[in-house]
Amino acid sequence: xxxxxxxxxxxxxxxxxxxxxxxxxxxxxxxxxxxxxxxxxxxxxxxxxxxxxxxxxxxxxxxxxxxxxxxxxxxxxxxxxxxxxxxxxxxxxxxxxxxxxxxxxxxxxxxxxxxxxxxxxxxxxxxxxxxxxxxxxxxxxxxxxxxxxxxxxxxxxxxxxxxxxxxxxx
Numbered sequence: 001x002x003x004x005x006x007x008x009x010x011x012x013x014x015x016x017x018x019x020x021x022x023x024x025x026x027x028x029x030x031x032x033x034x035x036x037x038x039x040x041x042x043x044x045x046x047x048x049x050x051x052x053x054x055x056x057x058x059x060x061x062x063x064x065x066x067x068x069x070x071x072x073x074x075x076x077x078x079x080x081x082x083x084x085x086x087x088x089x090x091x092x093x094x095x096x097x098x099x100x101x102x103x104x105x106x107x108x109x110x111x112x113x114x115x116x117x118x119x120x121x122x123x124x125x126x127x128x129x130x131x132x133x134x135x136x137x138x139x140x141x142x143x144x145x146x147x148x149x150x151x152x153x154x155x156x157x158x159x160x161x162x163x164x165x166x167x168x169x170x
Contacts, residue, residue: 031169032118032125033078036062037071041112047088050110053152054085057159067167079125080117081166087111090147093136106137108147110154116166131165133157 038059043051058081062070071077093105111132116125135157137143137150 031067031167033120034068035071035077035079036068036166037074037077037080037119038062039074039080039082042082042084045085045088045110047085047110047151050085050088050151050155053155054083054110054112054158057152057155058083058162061156061159061163062166065163065167074119078118078120080119081162082115082117083112083162084114085110085112087132090137103143104139106139106143106147107134108137108150108154109134110151110158112158112162114162114165126165129165131158131161133161 038055041051041055041058059070062068074080087109088111089109090106091109092103093107094103109132111130113128114131115127115129117123118125133154135150135154137146139146
């Protein structure tokens with residue numbers, strides 16, 4: 001019996017390694033496109049400057065991903081991604097200690113709809129998919145300044161979610 005106890009850790013490690021031997025990072029499925037055109041982001045949300053921020057962050061997020069190459073026009077791309085900013089919302093998350101009528105922290109939400117179209121097959125891979133990102137904004141330095149500083153973080157989070165929506169095929 002004591003010799004069996006000596007081999008239990010070795011047996012446990014061997015079982016663990018064999019169980020993980022076929023694991024691969026990523027989704028494991030192949031994308032139906034290699035080149036992607038990202039149309040200029042359209043802004044229907046009541047937040048100025050978001051269009052440019054999201055467009056920049058979106059292109060940078062896709063450029064960092066080796067699974068696709070960005071194209072300069074829809075004619076040269078296998079697929080086209082269009083994004084429309086549809087929502088900008090702030091919700092009070094906490095109030096000031098001395099005055100409960102004033103907010104200290106807001107949860108800011110930036111929402112969009114995205115459509116991914118396969119240009120070769122002339123069909124949508126997904127259409128008007130809702131994607132949103134939420135970030136906290138502390139108003140200690142003023143609400144306007146706080147939201148202005150949080151907007152790039154929101155744009156980055158939204159771009160990350162849009163990248164996953166388009167590239168992570170399960």
